[in-house]
Every structure is written in structure tokens, then in C-alpha cells.
Amino acid sequence: MVNFTSNTYKMKLEILTFSNKISKKLSKSERKFMADMNYGMLASGSCLLTDIVDKLHEPSRKINVVDRLSNHLAKGIPAYALNSYLSSVKKWCPEHPVVHIDDSDVVKPGGYKFESLCLVRDGSESTAKKNIYKKGYHVTEATVLTNNAHSVSLFSKIHSSNEKNFTSINDITFSAIERAVSLFGKATFVMDRGYDDNKMFLKLASMEQDYVIRLTVRRRLLLHGRWVSAAELCNRRKGKVKLTLFYKGKKHEAYLSHIKVQITASRKDILTVPLFNVKNS
Template identity: 35%
Template sequence: MNSTEIYQTKRNIFTYADKLTKGLPKPRKKFYSDILFGMSKSQSTLLSNIARSLEEDIDLIYTIKRLSRNGFESDDLNQVHQNYLHTVKTAIPDDPLIIVDESDIIKPYAEKMEHLSLVRDGSKNVIEKGYTTINFSMATPKTKHPIPLYNHLYSSREELFQSQNFEIAKGFNTVHSFLGGKKATFVMDRGYDSNAMFQYVHNIGHFFVTRLMDTRYLLHRNRRIKVPDLAKRRKGKINFRTEIQGKEYNLKVSHIKVELPVLKGTPLNMIVVYGYGEKPMKLLTNHAVKSKEDVLRILKGYITRWRIEELFRVQKEEFHLEKTRTMTLSSMRILYTIMNCIIGHYSLSIEKNTCHTQVVLARARPSNALAKIKFYLYRFIRGVSKILSYDTAGIKYFHRIEQRSSQLSLW
């Protein structure tokens, strides 16, 4: 392995860590830098694997204890998140696409982890012990890779927990403040088909594209009609061929002007999509529809929602999130937040497509050619880890050592 590639990769990570920890005390800077570097090198959120990756000249157990001890404090995590948002702010387009969804961290065999609650395991559709996560991620304009903007891990057994809607509202408020006046389109699945959600997004002045449940009623020509019955009135005049999660679909698309009873007087559109599943897919949006291009733009925005499913897979398969073992929820939140900061940094690197990006992608050495791949995040993560696997010094030499004055103090 070329030593220059190792140095450039380490320097890139340390420079990024320096931006994330701006304004923090030096011990906390070192802690977060160690977590960021160790996680990038080991592709793991396990403290033991992170500690091994640091290549420190002491017994491994002492490194693990130091990281674990520092993980008890999470008061500065909000500052780290604000610094992270500042690093991605220049990548925000004029009309960003914000994908909203929730996921889970399943810990079926855990007994001592703090505030374990019962959550639904989406992959098996069963109730298990674990935590819930709320995720707001922006799709990059060119490559459509996810940049996490607000990713919060919580438990319903926490003392200050109020409700799931309250946790979701915190995410909307954070992203709304971050956008600074820019209008965004929030893309949501059927779990967010609720009157409160539609009203909230409308009141803060943003657009939404939400998949509707079949139990929903809409107003069409002043008549209250159930969504499936209304969808039958449109058979799809617009042909659209697309790929969703690696599978090709020939879709037929139409739209209908509708209203919501809770937003009466606000013009909305229901997009009806045939060809994806046995039943037509129904989308509700407050975007104006004046042409075929507007309909397809809304549909493409919703199709991009599948990128957040890839984000969840990256978290669990590439960083082994569900194997994380910590005794406190604050430690879990630190690891979860830093992992998402790494993913956002990598997505931005893929979007910029620099020479270093190409080097990292080439070092992953997978079987498929780059020309066949549309989602590069898996390969980029493995490429960084592959390069750093040849490192034997860790990141300790990048930390600035303060030189104390040789002059004696009289006080």
C-alpha cells in the first residue's frame, strides 16, 4: 500500500475531526477524534474494535476504559452536531430533498443496557428489545447519496420522553432552522400519513410528498372519497420506466387535484402510480402540478426515498450498529452520531468526486466495475478501511502537543 495514500486518508479524517470538535476542550477533541478514526478504520461501532484501531502503546483494556469513561458525558454532543451541520451547509441546494423515516436498533439479548424499550423489528415484524431512531437525511443533488441532517436515538423509557410525535417535531425544527429560509421537500412513507404531520409541514412553509394509506379520506370536488376509490378514477396516462432497489419497473402515472379536510382550501395533488405492487401507489403532495414533468419530478422525489433504506443498511451491515454494546444511552448516542457524521462526510466526498475519492473507491477491490454501480457508499467505506488497515501508527501523532513555557511562574 502506498504510504502517501495512508497519510492522505488519515489527514482527511483528522481534518474533518478537527472541524467537528471546534470549540470543545482538548480532552474531548481527542476523544471524538479517536472515535471517528477508530470507527473509520475498523468499520465498527464496538469500542473494543475502535480501541484496537488506535494502535496505542498501552494495554488494550486501558484504551477501552478511557473511551468508555469519556462516553458517559454527552453534554457536548449537540455542539458536535452543530459543527457537523456547518460542514455540510455549502452542499445544500436551493430545493433540497429531505427524506424522513424511522428505524430501530434491536438488542434481543441485552439485559443491562440503559433504558431498553420494546420496539418493532422492521425486518422480522416482531416486537423486540431495543431503541428507536428518527432520521432526516438529504439526498445529494447529483449522486443521490444520503447526508444525515438529524439522526436521534431515543427510548420510550427515558425519564423526559414525551411522545414519538414530539421526537419527530424536534427533527423538523432542527432541519427547518438549519435550512435558514430555504424551502425543502420532505419525503415520507405511509407511517407519516397523519393530519398532524401534514399540518406541521404546511405551517412551517415546506413541501411534502407522502405515501398515503388506504384508510385515508380526501376531498375531491367537495366530496369526501376514500383514497383507493379515488385512485380507480385514474388509470395512468404517463409512462415512466425506472429502477427501484435494483429492480426495473414500467410505471403508469396520473394525478388528481384534491384537498385534505384538515387543510381545507389548500390545493393538493394525489399522484397515482400503477406498476409498483398489486395495488396502485398513492402519493399526496402540496407541490403544484402544471405539466407531465411536474408529476414525474414528484414521483422521482419519492423514489429517492429508498436511499434512506440504503442508509439503514449501511449503518447495520457496514458499521455493525446492532452489535454495539454500551452501558449508558449517552455512549450509544455518541457512537450513533459519529457514525452518521462519517456517512455524511463520505457522501459529500462521493458527490465531489476528487482524485482521492477515486483512489479510495479503487482500493475497495470489489467484483463489480464502477460503471455498473449507482450507490458508492458501501465501496467507499470499505476502501477507507482497506487503506487504513495498513496503518500501524494510529492517529496519536496528529494530535497537537502543547509546549509549556520553560519560564517559572512566581505564583
């Protein structure tokens, strides 16, 4: 019991030390807000304000503490706190880090008072044959891999296509890329097939960044003066390097290789790494 209490105290001290580090130049109320949110989320394992408040054990009424945290959240992240946090993240990462960018959705089917609700794909109910759409928000998240192989948040934004200042999801993604480039200078961006977009290729090429983007089967590639689909390319070639991978919960044996091709967006050579002869092990 003594060791448990000691470990808990040490963990709480580390959380508050980090919180104070990124908020030391803010006002007293903002410093308290930062400490409450950081500790409350980690202690409760939740991002719901009611759950966070339960772990703070404040003498004030629960509704009053929720309102206090809500008012601070409405102001957004102070610039100093964000810059201080990003400076800390940079120290944890290698000189040329790996940045993963992905989009997800928050579904609020029973929400009627939320601002700017839009229709988003419900990933929990959608299938390969049918997409289910419900009210909610888009979420764009960028994480970076640290020296200890842990992922930490670099960019996180909840947005809606019904907002007045909304332009496109690509612009949100570009903001995430620009933040990473301004912080690290050079990075390798890893994205799923939802980012197989000519605008994305051109953006990363213009910023001279490395990237790995999963291609869709409809992507057309210029190989030896002839346009072929990504699926046809996989069927025509033979892989040289054996690789064991996990896909959809199963272990597979695959062969891969790299091929120099061009895409429709530009005539700049890129390397594709198609998988061949994928079999269950």
C-alpha cells in the same frame, strides 16, 4: 504498495482535518475523542467501541480505552461541535435541499442491563401478516441530499418510550424537521407511509415546507366534494405519464398523474401523485 500506503495516509489526513475543523474550540481531550471516533469508525467500518479501539492501536489496555470513549459518549455531543458540523453540511447542499426522514429500530433481545428498554418491531423477523416485537430502541434519522447526490446525516436520535421525559415519536420527528428548517429555511421533506399522519401534514404546512409523503390505502381524500380512499382514487383514474421503477427487486412499468385533493386535517389543497396500471416489465 506505495500507492496503497499513500492513499491510506491521505484518507487518514482528510478524516483528521475534518475532525479538527468541527472540534477546534473544544478541550484537548474532547478533540482527541472526536478524532478517535471519526477515524476509528471509518477504519473499522463499525460503530462498536471494541472494533474502533482495535484500529486506534493505543498502548493503553483495551478496556481502558473503551471506558474513555464511553465516558465521552455519555456526555453527548458538544454544542459547538454540532453547530460546526451543521454549518459544514449546509455548504455541501443546494439552497432548497431534499431531506429524508425515517424511523428504524435497534433490537437488543439479550440485553438486561440497558437503560429504558422498550418493545420495538423487529423488522428482520416480522412479515406482512405478523409483527414480531422484541426489546430495543427506536431510531429517528434525517439525512439531506448534497450537491454531489450523497446523503449525509442531519439528525440522529436513539430513544425509548420508557424514558421519563418521552412524549411521542412525533415530537422527535418534529425536532428533526425544526433542525432542517432552522438550517436551510426551506426544504422538501420525503417520508414513507409511516408518516401519513394528520399531525405531520399540519406541522409541515404551518412551517410552509414542501413535502412528499407516501399515503396508506386507508387515507381518505376529498375529491370534487366526495371523500374517497387513496386506493379507490388509484382505481378510478388513469395515469398520463409513463414511468419505469424498481419495487421489491423487480422492474415495473407504471403510469402516474397528479390530482388536487384535500385531506381530513385541513381544507388546504395538496397534490397527490397516484400510480396506475403497475405491471412487471
